[in-house]
Amino acid sequence: xxxxxxxxxxxxxxxxxxxxxxxxxxxxxxxxxxxxxxxxxxxxxxxxxxxxxxxxxxxxxxxxxxxxxxxxxxxxxxxxxxxxxxxxxxxxxxxxxxxxxxxxxxxxxxxxxxxxxxxxxxxxxxxxxxxxxxxxxxxxxxxxxxxxxxxxxxxxxxxxxxxxxxxxxxxxxxxxxxxxxxxxxxxxxxxxxxxxxxxxxxxxxxxxxxxxxxxxxxxxxxxxxxxxxxxxxxxxxxxxxxxxxxxxxxxxxxxxxxxxxxxxxxxxxxxxxxxxxxxxxxxxxxxxxxxxxxxxxxxxxxxxxxxxxxxxxxxxxxxxxxxxxxxxxxxxxxxxxxxxxxx
Numbered sequence: 001x002x003x004x005x006x007x008x009x010x011x012x013x014x015x016x017x018x019x020x021x022x023x024x025x026x027x028x029x030x031x032x033x034x035x036x037x038x039x040x041x042x043x044x045x046x047x048x049x050x051x052x053x054x055x056x057x058x059x060x061x062x063x064x065x066x067x068x069x070x071x072x073x074x075x076x077x078x079x080x081x082x083x084x085x086x087x088x089x090x091x092x093x094x095x096x097x098x099x100x101x102x103x104x105x106x107x108x109x110x111x112x113x114x115x116x117x118x119x120x121x122x123x124x125x126x127x128x129x130x131x132x133x134x135x136x137x138x139x140x141x142x143x144x145x146x147x148x149x150x151x152x153x154x155x156x157x158x159x160x161x162x163x164x165x166x167x168x169x170x171x172x173x174x175x176x177x178x179x180x181x182x183x184x185x186x187x188x189x190x191x192x193x194x195x196x197x198x199x200x201x202x203x204x205x206x207x208x209x210x211x212x213x214x215x216x217x218x219x220x221x222x223x224x225x226x227x228x229x230x231x232x233x234x235x236x237x238x239x240x241x242x243x244x245x246x247x248x249x250x251x252x253x254x255x256x257x258x259x260x261x262x263x264x265x266x267x268x269x270x271x272x273x274x275x276x277x278x279x280x281x282x283x284x285x286x287x288x289x290x291x292x293x294x295x296x297x298x299x300x301x302x303x304x305x306x307x308x309x310x311x312x313x314x315x316x317x318x319x320x321x322x323x324x325x326x327x328x329x330x331x332x333x334x335x336x337x338x339x340x341x342x343x
Contacts, residue, residue: 023172025183026242027059027133030250032187037254049122055129056183062130073305074127077102078134081142086214088207095298099140103131103206105306115288120308127306129253135210136249138217138241139170146218150226161229169230170220174238190247201251209252213245292323300326301334 035043035055043054050058062078065071076096082088088100097105106127113121134140142148153161154169157177164173179186193201204212223237224230294315295303304312304326311327316338325337 023175024060025175025179025186026137026171026246027063027130028056028183029186029190030133030136030246030253031056031059031129032183033191033246033250034254036187036191037250046125049118049125051122058126058129059133060130061126073097073302074102077127077131079140079142080135080210081144082210082214084145086143086218087211097302099131099135100206100210102127102306103135105303106131107206109307112290115290117308123308124306132206132209132253133249135206136213136245137170138213138220138245139167141210141214141217143214143218143221146221147226152224152227153229155229155231159231166220166224169224170238170242174235174242178235178239190243191250193247193251198251201248209248212248216244217241294321297324297326297336300324304328 031054038046047054062071062074066075066078073096076094077099080088080099081092083092092098093101106124109116109124110121113124116124139148148166150166151163152166152169154164154173154177155161181189219237219241223234292313292315294317296317300312300314300316303314304310311325313323313325315321316324319338323339327335327337329335
């Protein structure tokens with residue numbers, strides 16, 4: 001099977017209390033370069049599911065919708081922790097998820113894209129476009145061995161210092177202070193990796209990419225300490241790092257989008273009215289098989305929301321693996337049905 005959806009997920013792609021990975025310029029530049037490296041076929045098929053829009057159009061979509069009632073469950077998906085060895089491990093997954101969790105779930109969902117609605121395919125593509133970008137931003141890697149929440153004095157272009165959380169400096173201030181080009185012009189400048197280097201950067205899994213990012217970006221704690229005034233010397237170190245991260249990000253996103261494209265045959269789940277009248281009252285018109293995985297109720301709800309379904313079947317780990325169904329109630333909230341074996 002062509003792997004566009006799966007590959008897209010791997011893609012190389014706030015307030016001060018919460019977090020928005022990169023600013024608009026960073027996310028849109030990454031998407032712009034990635035789009036340029038797509039084949040016409042892949043670009044056309046992706047845009048089909050994005051309502052005719054380019055991937056650049058949705059580069060910041062997750063930031064804009066994270067606080068809405070429908071997508072508030074993704075609010076914690078913009079950062080990801082790493083351990084002392086600068087790697088992510090499953091035990092680090094907290095309630096609400098993180099960037100690796102969201103990315104891997106989107107990838108897994110798109111493996112079975114034929115069973116999804118068009119809107120579910122669309123939203124999972126949007127997750128991939130954005131989350132790979134967040135994972136490459138220095139401020140979105142949460143080091144367990146470093147304090148990542150502190151303020152610095154960052155100099156504007158007139159060398160006047162302003163107090164900022166270090167997170168905001170990496171997300172926005174470095175780029176907005178130093179960049180003099182449009183998104184398209186900056187994309188032209190950064191889209192220059194040799195073929196061999198592009199292939200090396202694109203190899204591996206999202207967890208491999210995260211480890212690579214964490215190793216490279218750990219230098220940020222030497223360059224910017226709590227309360228420190230950050231001027232041109234800091235920018236001379238920080239801007240090249242940001243540009244390297246953007247190049248890696250767009251390369252990984254473009255490769256996964258380019259490696260495969262998918263075609264989806266839309267088949268109705270219902271019979272036309274005339275045929276339905278002739279069919280038997282209990283005729284099965286469609287059968288569907290899927291694995292039932294063990295997970296917590298909270299994770300099942302996240303999966304249901306991610307797939308945009310009204311219910312989700314799973315094995316409840318809190319009930320010794322009993323088959324359970326979580327569902328969305330019409331009056332708000334969720335319901336849970338847990339099966340009991342007959343004695």
